[in-house]
Amino acid sequence: MSAEDLDVPRDLLESVQDAVGQQVKLCVLKKVNLEVKGDKLENRILALAPHRVFLLSTRVPAKVSECVCVCVCECLSLRLTSDQDADDFIAHIGTNVQEICPGLNPLVIKKLLLKPVERITSLQTLWENHTPAEAGPCGGFSRLYWCVCDQMNVPYRDEVQWDVDTIYLSQDTRELCLQDFIHLDNRDLLAITAALEFNQWFIKLSIKDFKLSADLCDQILRVVSRSTKLEELTLDNTGLKSDFAQKFAAALSQNPNSVLHTISLANNCLEDKGAVVLSSALSKLTPGLKQLDLSKTSLSAKGVSVLAQCFGSTSLTHLNLSGNTLRGDDIPVYKLCVLQVCASLLRGSLKHLTILNLARSVFNYKKGKEFPSSFKQFFSSALSLQNICLSGTKLPSEGLKALLLGLACNTNLRDVSLDISGCELRSAGSQILEGCIAEIPNITSLDISDNGLDSDMSTLLVWLGKNRSIKHLSIGRNFSNIKTKNLGQVLVSLVHMIQEEDSPLASLSLADSRLKADLSVVLNALGGNSSLTHLDISGNSMGDFGAKMLAKALQVNTKLRTVIWDRNCVSAQGLQDVAAALEKCV
Template sequence: MLCLTVCDRVYTYYTTHEENSSHEVDTMVLSLCTALKNIFPSVPLTRHIIRKVEIQPPKRMQQLEELERATLGGTRDMGPCGGFSTQYMCMCDYHALPYREEVAWDVDTIYLSHDTRELYLHDFDYLEQKDLIPIISALEYNTWFRKLRASHSKLSHEAIERILHVVSKSLSLEEIYLDNIGAKAEFANKLSLALLSNSNIPLQKLDLSHNPLEDKGAIHISNPIGRQAKGLSHLNLSHCGLTGKGVNMLAHSLSVNKYMCQTLTFLNLAGNSLRDDVNNLYNFLAQPNTLKTLDLSATECAIDALFGALLRGCTSSLAQLILSRNSFGSKKSREMLPSFKQYFTSTLALKTLTFSQCKLPSDALKNVLLGLACNENISEVDLDLSSNHLGATGAQILESCIHGVRCLAALDISDNGLETQLGPVVAAISKNKSIKKLNIGRNLNSIKSKHVYHVMEAVVQMIQEEDCVLESLFINDSRLKTDLHNLLNALGSNHCLQNLDISGNYMGDSGARLLAKALQINSKLQFISYDRNNVTLQGYSDIAYALQSNYSVKFLPFPVHDAMLCMKTAPERTENIMRRIQDILYRNVSPMKYSNGQAFRLQQGFLLSSTQQQVDRLVLQTGEVVRTLRRSGSDLGGSNSLQWVEGLIADADNSKQVGVGAGFLKLFILALVEVMFITLSLSFLLHLYIFLNFYLSTEHLRCF
């Protein structure tokens, strides 16, 4: 007798009393197991696929064991993406659903070309819900895909059940993204049971955000989180309708799991109500941990208790702290100030701090700035203080403190009602030579026109200073009209700004003309946002003409609002002008056009791997530099070396079909080094750095 249990189905076979029946059963067992092993080559046969085996006599089990040993650690080619297409075909047969060749082609071609390990169900949204079932089921024993994403999808009950089944069986899923799929507490309970039943799943990231799980669902999911064998690195339960009860249970699970403090780097609980007592969360944060990102925006959490916990456990690793849309009460602010300021003085890794829409009290603002000013261990910090209604009092604090906060790289003080006080604040910011990105938009909407001039003078003076380091300036939605002209005139000689947002200022065609003149002589600006400025076709025509002689601007977001108004009056002319602008931008982004089709292509029916594509890029870039050196006509004694490099480039181009060996890489790098020293070419230095960095990371140079 042979009894097999496969995928919860039992198959039983009996022998006859004929003499050769025993041999036939042996052959059947071997053939069946061989077929299964060919389809699922990387999964243990008798422990996972055939979970229960009963054979009479028991000695027939030796065939299965011998087959397992023979294939263990084998190097047989499994096909694209771990043999997904074959497994998908089997699952179609198992579920009695039609096999879709388009699905197999998408995975074997598109997924393979991008070398992606994430199966995204949105890629198959052209199918009916029932056709998703075999696609999901194919992940059950597939070891290529490490991630499953079903974000923002309305899944049928059957599809959700298959996801749960895969979670309960998979040996390879490391990341599961099920955000905004309409899951409720019942789903969380089933997911919890699936995770608990599969002790072998190497889960690292779990995203259940934007699902109405509520506290009941959080309590269910807390159980497997507390027992996760190796902890999690990413947990997102934002906007799940949780309260203090559910968060406390979740935080308790994080605390009791001894691995979480060492593995969890991302925690997002934004959009849940934490106004109640959440001491378990604060206790977890107070433990020494490795959190790098913490998002508690719109949670109404107690700021004083939070920063007390952060000071004890989150000073060494936390890089991104998001607390937007949390109100500061005056009483609470006085109680929290010691730990509040001390945290900013003590943090060692902070890179992003967001206090947007927090109604930040003046004392809290002062302590943030002074704390950061006293911290010499951090740099390149992005500080967001937007929409806090700072007013005149906040402006005075900014004016007196901001110049000393040398760790800042980006500052957002937009929508704070600074009005006439914005001028002195900008003057103070100009003294801080670490700030490279500044957003001062939506601060001048209520100011009288006669006062705008002084504010804009301060802005112009800031960007015209010889030692100005500002690279990005956002002054959008300020309704400046003609008051923007001084800034536009100053752009012509500006040597620092690369990104500029002047949208929503109603500058009109006169402003567009000044911008066009500036673009004809400016060689630094790369990004300009200029929609909602009442610009007509004449203004866009001026800009298009100016861009013909500008090779630095690469991004001009399409002015949807203004262009729609132009389309109503002259659609053909509008289309022509916009096409001219886009063509020029394409020219600036891609100054080198390769007509030989070398980059990113299919060659003779098979796809280039990511390594081969990297070699392709380097060959193209290095070849362009060699051609530039030859066109320059300068003879620095490097003619022979250039010929040698050209020969190696040709060899590299021909070798992409068979792979690149370490010996050839060594020759290619030596050639780059020799040409670099002969020509003193900075471009070659860059190419060499990229080349070495890439191949050292992939261990191609281990044999050197």
């Protein structure tokens, strides 16, 4: 770029280059008028580098008066000598944006008003025909990160560049995990996050167990409000409050081109205030909300009810509301009510919902009152449910019956996984299961562990054996209060179940049952089993004797592929017995 070509004195040209830095390559250099207060105009030199726009004084030595990144150029009020000069300047801005952010349409330039409109058409044609240089790893993230660092006056970290260009690229991951960089300064995290505003490669942003600073929260919100590629956002246990939910909803509303469909804000104190402001924004997401995790966010049934109103306009498939409580200084803890949640979901989330997690929530049902019909109706009407987790909900027997009958009459569901562990079902619940479970055709995985079933297991296992759809069964931690004479009957029923010809059972868990030497009854039966491929007997303290029985079973069983047997008080001798048995099976 010569002074003669630019009609700029050589000494001024050299001074401009010194001012912006000798390492900066200038692609455009023009004399312009800068509008200042009123109608006053001041002469300036406009210099355009691949990543920056400079305005400099016209006297030697030239001084930089303004400097902005081409990706965040907000407002420059300039007068160029001709329309052609203006079009050339805008064209260079657009092509530079294409080089820095491959795949990004230069028409992200806001308020591009040119008359006649054919000028915009010509620019668009120019940009469409422009072929950017090879982007580099991960959509040219490192180049964009360098530009952001330059703009924010933050040191460029070679470590970040190496991690993205090497590790992320080798794993072909589209998820940028800020957890990988939390050992760096907060301003480094700001720059890394800011690069996602226009990066076209990464579609997921996540960080867990790290308290976000106010400015990092704001930067994440800017990504949400600008990115047209971000599909999944996880901010788990990051110290967020209800005010973040308000700002998050505002950011979503500012981005009509957002493709965000998966959101996890788990383990943050959003409360009902946050749920209320989120509901309207979530319902307007263009692709439709698919996965939402608001577990342990201090929601009450009121907040969930408001949220559920927006679910009807979404394609929600995964919903996790487990572990929600509403705490106060002078009030008791009220846990999320399962009945109210299901009643709310019934009004809007039947079509797409596949995963429902309400673990550790409670029922506010009182015995003697009529059980709400909406609970059964929800499970009988759901069209896509595949995973239901009601673990730790103290499911009442009336609720258990409604749940099972609802599933039994639902002809739309297949391969349902039902977790009702830790619900204190005891004898009453066992009787309900006995009366219903045999005829339910759509449950393939059932977890009834830790329910105090004890001796009732003897009869229950008989009815479970009559069910021809259950392939995965977990019954551990149900043997702590069973008498020795009754334990034998329970184990015999279990043996009959797993040795039954044409048994559908492929996976069995007896974890943490502390059966000790009695576990050998089950282990001896493995030799005659032709269906089990997965067995979990961890936490049973079976000792070396049990290890010897397991070793014998493994020598004749040809179906088992996985055996989990840690925490069994086995010595080196027991380990050696099992190892020798496995060698014989090879």
